[in-house]
Amino acid sequence: MTEKIKVVITGAAGKMGREMTKGLLKSPKTEVVGAVDLVQVGTDIGVLNGFPPVGVTISKDLAGVLDRTRPQVLVDFTVASAALENAKQAVLRGVCPVIGTTGLAGGDLEELHILCEERGIGAVVAPNFSLGAVLMMHFARQAARYFPHVEIIEIHHEQKLDAPSGTALKTAELMAEVRAELESTFAKDTRPDHGQGKKEEKIKGVRGGEYQGFPIHSLRLPGAIAHQEVIFGGQGQLLTIRHDTTSREAFLPGLLLAIEKVLKLRGVVYGLDKLLEL
Ligand SMILES: NC(=O)C1=CN([C@@H]2O[C@H](COP(=O)(O)OP(=O)(O)OC[C@H]3O[C@@H](n4cnc5c(N)ncnc54)[C@H](OP(=O)(O)O)[C@@H]3O)[C@@H](O)[C@H]2O)C=CC1
Numbered sequence: 001m002t003e004k005i006k007v008v009i010t011g012a013a014g015k016m017g018r019e020m021t022k023g024l025l026k027s028p029k030t031e032v033v034g035a036v037d038l039v040q041v042g043t044d045i046g047v048l049n050g051f052p053p054v055g056v057t058i059s060k061d062l063a064g065v066l067d068r069t070r071p072q073v074l075v076d077f078t079v080a081s082a083a084l085e086n087a088k089q090a091v092l093r094g095v096c097p098v099i100g101t102t103g104l105a106g107g108d109l110e111e112l113h114i115l116c117e118e119r120g121i122g123a124v125v126a127p128n129f130s131l132g133a134v135l136m137m138h139f140a141r142q143a144a145r146y147f148p149h150v151e152i153i154e155i156h157h158e159q160k161l162d163a164p165s166g167t168a169l170k171t172a173e174l175m176a177e178v179r180a181e182l183e184s185t186f187a188k189d190t191r192p193d194h195g196q197g198k199k200e201e202k203i204k205g206v207r208g209g210e211y212q213g214f215p216i217h218s219l220r221l222p223g224a225i226a227h228q229e230v231i232f233g234g235q236g237q238l239l240t241i242r243h244d245t246t247s248r249e250a251f252l253p254g255l256l257l258a259i260e261k262v263l264k265l266r267g268v269v270y271g272l273d274k275l276l277e278l
Pocket residue numbers: 010011012013014015016017036037038039077078079080082099100101102103126127128129130162166251
């Protein structure tokens with residue numbers, strides 16, 4: 001029998017941390033050896049997730065937990081301001097980070113990549129671990145080759161701290177990859193006019209924010225979990241590619257895949273799409 005992969009999870013008491021801990025505790029492939037958060041300190045992660053006690057309690061001290069438990073992987077679902085520092089603590093100890101936290105700066109990924117290469121280990125940074133969302137982004141990238149006019153609408157629960165979502169940013173980045181091709185395929189006057197010329201934005205921001213040339217609209221509503229539409233417009237037609245996360249369980253298979261694959265990587269891989277054969 002193959003050995004279980006030893007995992008420490010940061011943000012273990014949060015919405016994602018709890019759901020993913022539950023999945024990691026049940027999985028035959030992983031052993032949760034440590035859990036870190038700023039809240040629920042001292043609580044057993046089994047009890048926190050409706051299981052009998054598992055003997056792992058939440059600690060505030062990531063460095064101490066890493067030194068004591070010597071995991072192979074650090075899973076991070078915290079906040080953008082903490083994720084890079086957490087990952088650095090891991091890499092310096094030869095532990096591979098798998099980061100689900102969104103809102104990291106581009107420079108953060110660069111810094112982490114260099115550090116990982118220096119240490120000869122891998123890291124995965126994935127703004128969305130659900131297969132459906134990865135496919136939605138992949139299909140949007142394909143459609144962007146044919147439709148120059150496109151806008152992104154993302155809808156999340158009202159507690160989400162960052163806007164736009166990491167998924168929306170990644171979608172825009174993927175579509176921007178094919179943009180160079182669009183330049184030559186479509187005449188300039190068929191491209192969207194985001195409030196230039198005679199068009200006037202009567203309410204500031206009403207046309208959304210723009211990233212890499214693509215408008216993004218962020219909605220935050222109770223009742224939502226994570227949803228995104230990528231809407232393409234062409235002559236006489238609209239194409240909508242939509243993904244709905246109805247439960248955070250959707251993120252577990254992708255997270256497990258990243259935990260397995262990260263052990264064989266060198267440097268940072270950004271996006272679950274890079275670990276799948278799409
Ligand atoms: N990649 C993916 O597939 C997904 C990514 N996400 C991302 O995951 C992140 C977390 O989301 P969610 O679970 O909803 O957020 P929550 O606010 O529910 O959970 C985050 C937890 O991390 C804790 N925390 C903050 N700073 C630290 C730190 N330095 N060390 C340890 N714990 C810390 C928070 O404590 P406190 O409340 O005291 O700040 C909180 O308990 C977000 O960036 C979100 O966008 C979410 C879903 C899927």
